Amino acid sequence: MDIRFLSDTPVYRDSNLTIVFAALVDGARVPCAISVEALEDHFGARASNRDASMEAFDAGRTRIEQVARTHLELSNGTPVLLKSGHFPPGRLAS
Numbered sequence: 001m002d003i004r005f006l007s008d009t010p011v012y013r014d015s016n017l018t019i020v021f022a023a024l025v026d027g028a029r030v031p032c033a034i035s036v037e038a039l040e041d042h043f044g045a046r047a048s049n050r051d052a053s054m055e056a057f058d059a060g061r062t063r064i065e066q067v068a069r070t071h072l073e074l075s076n077g078t079p080v081l082l083k084s085g086h087f088p089p090g091r092l093a094s
Helices: 036-043 049-072
Strands: 002-004 011-013 018-025 028-035 080-082
Touching: 002 049, 011 049, 018 049, 028 036, 028 049, 036 049, 036 080, 049 080
Parallel strands: 028 080
Antiparallel strands: 002 018, 011 018, 018 028
């Protein structure tokens, strides 16, 4: 399975408090997202702050994409929503 992450600017979604980013899985675009809660718990974002969430995503993007890759592989390339439980307890270094 060929998985690549696009360098597109991620999109903050107020409607479900996620940041959406894209992967190409075997050439097909697959949406991925991470919850704001996961960004708060593991990447230092301040609660309910769009700018802080986006900054935390940017700082942790490499690790977030690594975890997304694992879940894309497990799900055979279906969309992924990363939540706090997908990361080990505590704050991660970016």
